[in-house]
Amino acid sequence: MPELPEVETFARILRLGGRDNPSLVGSKINGELLLWSRTLASPSYPEFHSHILGQTIQDIGRRGKFLLFTLSSDTLIIHLRMSGDLLVETESAPIGKHYRLVLNLQDGLRLAFNDPRKFGRVWLTADPDTVLGDLGPEPLDESFTAQVLYERLHSYRRQLKPLLLDQTFLAGLGNIYSDEALHMAKLHPSTLSHNLTPDQAERLWHNICTVLREGIRRNGASIDWVYRGGDFQNYFRVYRRTGQPCPVCGTPIQRLVIGQRSTHYCPTCQPFL
DNA sequence: CACGAGACCTGTTCGC
DNA sequence: TGCGAACAGGTCTCGT
Numbered sequence: 001m002p003e004l005p006e007v008e009t010f011a012r013i014l015r016l017g018g019r020d021n022p023s024l025v026g027s028k029i030n031g032e033l034l035l036w037s038r039t040l041a042s043p044s045y046p047e048f049h050s051h052i053l054g055q056t057i058q059d060i061g062r063r064g065k066f067l068l069f070t071l072s073s074d075t076l077i078i079h080l081r082m083s084g085d086l087l088v089e090t091e092s093a094p095i096g097k098h099y100r101l102v103l104n105l106q107d108g109l110r111l112a113f114n115d116p117r118k119f120g121r122v123w124l125t126a127d128p129d130t131v132l133g134d135l136g137p138e139p140l141d142e143s144f145t146a147q148v149l150y151e152r153l154h155s156y157r158r159q160l161k162p163l164l165l166d167q168t169f170l171a172g173l174g175n176i177y178s179d180e181a182l183h184m185a186k187l188h189p190s191t192l193s194h195n196l197t198p199d200q201a202e203r204l205w206h207n208i209c210t211v212l213r214e215g216i217r218r219n220g221a222s223i224d225w226v227y228r229g230g231d232f233q234n235y236f237r238v239y240r241r242t243g244q245p246c247p248v249c250g251t252p253i254q255r256l257v258i259g260q261r262s263t264h265y266c267p268t269c270q271p272f273l
Numbered sequence: 274c275a276c277g278a279g280a281c282c283t284g285t286t287c288g289c
Numbered sequence: 290t291g292c293g294a295a296c297a298g299g300t301c302t303c304g305t
């Protein structure tokens with residue numbers, strides 16, 4: 001479900017409070033309940049149980065699509081994958097049908113990881129790099145420049161769409177934001193990466209940054225039955241708009257499948273050259 | 274190296 | 290109404 005802007009929104013709400021949620025920074029973890037064993041990627045459950053007990057949440061952040069909870073001595077890492085959601089609620093609330101992990105906090109609160117499709121994963125580690133080590137650049141970091149993108153594009157000979165989805169190439173883009181960025185940059189999703197000119201790479205870089213900032217400003221996108229208050233879904237230019245007019249030229253948006261993923265684009269604005 | 278298929282999962286929507 | 294197919298914001302592994 002979530003991509004960089006949605007995960008960033010989660011991190012901010014959990015860190016700063018808001019939307020009826022208190023900040024979780026400073027909260028102590030008093031216990032946990034694991035309801036689907038595969039949700040815990042590492043370590044083993046007994047080790048997870050004994051290590052997490054009594055640790056305090058010191059900060060909450062994000063790297064790519066990973067949520068990072070800095071604890072007293074370890075880092076709790078959560079990836080929401082397709083259907084994951086996080087809920088802050090009181091301990092007396094009923095355990096939801098799709099809850100996979102529940103952390104009991106101080107003050108009668110708890111953090112619940114709800115995940116119908118069970119793809120989400122949780123890690124507890126003293127060394128976050130063991131989980132995050134292969135991630136590519138952080139797109140909104142100032143060190144990620146148009147020149148860096150150009151060089152990385154030319155170090156592969158791959159179609160742009162699957163390359164942008166590759167988290168070792170760039171961390172945080174998913175199906176929505178890659179389709180939107182390619183449309184804004186007027187690049188066909190099948191274009192081969194090493195064929196981009198410096199000018200086209202600069203355009204792609206600019207629009208990746210722009211669309212991610214727009215997503216964050218709108219608190220992410222909320223589609224299907226998962227609603228978290230973001231409204232970027234109302235501003236999609238191409239994503240899931242097959243047959244509807246391109247906002248730039250009016251041509252019906254087309255859908256094709258690249259790398260097993262739905263891809264939406266405007267055949268007029270994004271011609272395949 | 275680049276790509277496609279299959280796996281992991283449940284729920285919703287679409288077409289007949 | 291019912292029922293199977295297609296589809297869903299992600300990522301891993303395997304085979305060619």
